[in-house]
Amino acid sequence: MDARDPELKKELNATLQARHELGAEYEPALVESFLEKVEQRLDGVVDRRVRRELAERQMAAARDARTPSPVEGFGERFGFGVVSLILAIPLSAIAVVNADFKGLVVCWLGIFGVNAVHASRGRFWTPGKRRRSSDWED
Incomplete structure (x- = not known):
């Protein structure tokens, strides 16, 4: 995930726009919704990294088993x-x-x-x- 992810930037702008339109009483719900989206994105990145690491370890184990x-x-x-x-x-x-x-x-x-x-x-x-x-x- 890049620090300048355009999708997250759009989500943040939409959240700020909704807060401006709805008022301060909806701010906790809007922030919670945005943080859930960030968390989902981070989970996806971590899952991909873990899968890649596991695949690399399996490949290394397979190479070691052949010799x-x-x-x-x-x-x-x-x-x-x-x-x-x-x-x-x-x-x-x-x-x-x-x-x-x-x-x-x-x-x-x-x-x-x-x-x-x-x-x-x-x-x-x-x-x-x-x-x-x-x-x-x-």
Whole structure:
């Protein structure tokens, strides 16, 4: 609500005009009526602000719920690491047989890369979440 709200200014002018026409005996009723209108307007503004704040908190809670905590993702990361090490044994053997030491290095760089990307997935990148440049974007 702006301090220079044109609707409230019109209401105040109408109230003052009615007081001038009706006399001082109606002044308490006129003031009471004007204050009720101001109160209704303030209630509307406060309601909108509370709804906006609640929506922002719900959005923040939803964003926080999408990113797993380090404790929650431990089992998945541990299982992925174990599986990749188990698969590394036959892959290493195939790499050594076909390309000697260079093949082994390439194989282990690939294993390391896959594990690094998987481990950093929750920290740096979350599927379906894009970074916004401002809060005004949809």
